[in-house]
Amino acid sequence: MEEEGDKKEFITASVGERCEVCPGLRVLEGLAASGLRSVRFALEIPGLKSITANDYSAKAAALIARNAQHNNVSHILQASQRDASMVMYEARGRKERYDVIDLDPYGSPSPFLDAAVQAVSEGGLLCITCTDMAVMAGNSGETCYSKYGSVSIKSKYCHEMALRIILHSLDQRAAVYQRYIEPLLSVSVDFYIRVFVRVKTGQVVVKNSASKQALLYNCVGCGAFHLQRMGKKMSQGKHMKYSAATGPPVGPSCEHCGQRHQLGGPIWAEPIHDITFVQKVLSAVSGNPTRFRTSKRIEGVLSMVTEELQDIPLYYVLDHLSSTVHCNTPSMLQFRSALLHAGYRVSLSHACKNAVKTDAPAEVLWDIIRGWVIDHHKLLKGLQACFEIREDANPQSRKQHLTRFQENPQANWGPKARAKAGGGISSELEDKRKQFQGKRKKPITDSSQLKSFPCKKFRKGTCTYGDKCCYSHELEQETEEKMA
Structure with missing residues (x-):
């Protein structure tokens, strides 16, 4: 680094070279598997000091080392075989922290979030992926609460709600250590969500955390929703006064359709993107469209992000x-x-x-x-x-006819069955997954199969078909005999 008056010029290493003159970025991929992403970091990003590609599996760690050697990036990329949480907990000191931490687990990242918010440097970047969309989209609200501290509900806006749930969880865990998050980009694509957040420290800003979260009231009838902030703040001269919010914002039943409300959240209620950051990324992608094979899709998604009401x-x-x-x-x-x-x-x-x-x-x-x-x-x-x-x-x-929404490239596209211990996907689990696909959509073609279902009209005493009825009367008769 050279200083001329008030100006500072940072000398960065080129792609594939280790940065020794400038501070350089220290990157951790906590759950690296084959290390492919870390290899791409080393080959495509300048100004890196070191990359740690970690995985708990011995086979994965050996594969990472081979991939690093094969791509001639062993001088930057180090393979590690340890528990990801322990790697991050041991890097909580200010001098040991990582500038970038990337977590892309199978399923939920919740076990690693507490360590991640401590191990990232001041103003550092957290890249978090969640693939447990069934939980975050409302199928298991109780499980979502146990993992993220927020109740998910089934709704048409479930994908954005999932983004706001993970941001809420990150901010809540960071606040314990007087830290807070600044979302840069949050996207829901294919069958997963991914967020990029900057983590900073500041006791004064952390006090705003409650006012950034909100409970959600969702009508089960018409789908109308209302947000209730967890806290409120008011300016009193040079100081801010914090107090509990007042509510609820709705009555016992929906004012539009009269149905009941579901209570979900809390969720992150602030903007989920930094538009200035997104526009810079968009300009970089548009300026070099041949750099990535998916440039058109990236440009389409980021363009839509910039058009959203933040x-x-x-x-x-x-x-x-x-x-x-x-x-x-x-x-x-x-x-x-x-x-x-x-x-x-x-x-x-x-x-x-x-x-x-x-x-x-x-x-x-x-x-x-x-x-x-x-x-x-x-x-x-x-x-x-x-x-x-x-x-x-x-x-x-x-x-501009940009590629805004990706179509599935092949049939049965989506997350596969859980990998077995030795590597690969168990054929038994794969067959089971295919067997139960669309089980609720398969129509009954043989009318004799309907005899296994009781006749509702017979139970009410209104069935006029007698023995010709395609549904069962015997099950109802047996029930009546047992009750007698």
């Missing part, structure tokens, strides 16, 4: 809004135009193809849907919707 958590799905009232679905341009004519902001979401992210309250959305149902005539109540197409309703990423 201060609006979650979204509605247009198909779900129309199916709730059993009407034809208006085009996305028409619905977006109606919201813009009404004076509200609206955007898409990279996490869902038909998402509507808007600052309009739910009652405005239902007013617009009612206006669509009665064929654009004046509404009996509420807002009069205008469906005339507006130019700004069509986002730039759509006009």
Whole structure:
């Protein structure tokens, strides 16, 4: 590093060279498997001091060492065979911390998050991948709470909620050590989610943590949702006053359909992207489109991220809004135009193809849907919707025909069965997975199979088919005999 007055010029090593003059970046891939990602780090990123590719498996560690030697990066990349948590816990000292920590486990990263937020340097980067989407998308809310400290619920916005759940968990664990997170990029793609966050230290900023989290009230009928912040802050001169939030923001039943509410969260309620950072990445990818084979897809996803409303958590799905009232679905341009004519902001979401992210309250959305149902005539109540197409309703990423949503490259695309201890995938587990795929969608073609199901009409005494009924009457009769 050379200093000339107030200017500082950092001398960085070129790709594949170890950086000795400048501080250099220390990178840890905690669950490296074959070490492919670490090898790419060494071959493609300049200014690296060292890369530690760790895996608990002895076979994986040996494979990492061979891959490093084969790609001539052994001087930068070191293979390690240890428990990932212990590697990070031993690097909690300020001089031992890593500048970048990448965690891409099979399933949930929750066992490693506590160590990760301590082992990353001041302003360092955490790259976290979650593949346990069944848990984070609402299938097992109790399991999600035990792992991430947040209850997931089944909803149309489950993919963005999953992003906000992992960000909540990271911020909560970092706050224990007077640290906080700054999300740079959070994406939901294919069958997993991945977040990139910067970790910093500051007791004053940590006090804002409660006001950054929110509980979620979701209507099980129409899907309307409301957020309730966990805390609130008010400025009093040079100081901030922190207090508990007041609530709830909804009544016992939904004001639109009368159904009950589900309670989920808490979730991260602040922006999940740093747009300045995303735009720099987008410019780098667009400026060198031949660098990555998936450049078009990267450009499409990042373009959509920059178009999202950053201060609006979650979204509605247009198909779900129309199916709730059993009407034809208006085009996305028409619905977006109606919201813009009404004076509200609206955007898409990279996490869902038909998402509507808007600052309009739910009652405005239902007013617009009612206006669509009665064929654009004046509404009996509420807002009069205008469906005339507006130019700004069509986002730039759509006009440019960017690859925004990836189609599955092959049949049965998605996470495979868990790998067996010796490596590879157990054929027995693979066969079992295929056997139960679509089990609820397979129709019964043989009517005789229906005899195993009891006749509901017979139970009510209204079945008129007698012995010709394709459903079983005997099971009901046996039950009555036992009760007698």
